[in-house]
Amino acid sequence: MTTLLEVEGLSKNFGGLQVSSDISMTLKAGDRCALIGPNGAGKTTFVNLVTGVIPPSAGTIRLDGRDVTRLSAAERVRLGLIRSFQVARLFKSMTVREHLELAVLQRDRRTFRLFANVAKVAGLADEVADLLGTMGLTHVAHTAVGSLAYGQQRLLEIALALAMKPKVLILDEPAAGVPHSESQRILDAIDRLPKDLAVLMIEHDMDLVFRFASSIVVLAQGRLLCTGTAKEIVADPRVREVYLGSRTNAH
């Protein structure tokens, strides 16, 4: 399988404080990887480094073989390194369909046509229909985003990320705030994502992690503690140790 993301020796200092230390990891096409670690382990910092929100102090990041370490966040997005949108950015009065149409048009830099005749933009309706279907949002296509259930908003966030045609998709706690009974719907949708995508999920809920991930990366104190399958991670005494005292449940 093609290696899509290759992180090597990634480090970050804030003044004298080292929050990421020499982290290396790879994601291949089709990988479903969860990034876990106790509070303050450096998960958000790691994702910010990878996506280009903050520059690293050392290390390299390659996307599909290309060194993107010095590229801006926007340039990385154009190359297919996509992080799911935050709910606060959604326009409450626009419908689900309109959000997706805008995302596809923006990706293709065809925004100006939106006001001409959306129906005539080649392939747009089909692509939006596919996105709605993949995320299980077809029945709410014409609903204003402000009226969606919270879980549906989270699904729309993933759909918007998917509209950017990612090679690597980073999902930041995709089920956060969603009632446990509804989280399965989000996992089902994630299951329907294109198989050749590499997906990295930051997640605190270990139940979701075990259901989603084929591999798990554990960070602790800014370092990569270990990588393995769910079974290996649960059995690893080092993982128990870093979670001990924080919570009984790893998160």
Ligand SMILES: Nc1ncnc2c1ncn2[C@@H]1O[C@H](COP(=O)(O)OP(=O)(O)OP(=O)(O)O)[C@@H](O)[C@H]1O
């Ligand atoms: N801009 C910054 N300046 C100084 N310290 C920072 C900065 N950003 C993060 N840190 C510190 O780096 C450490 C790692 O934080 P980070 O948010 O990456 O952890 P996390 O694993 O995402 O935690 P959580 O699970 O609680 O969200 C923390 O000790 C945090 O206080």
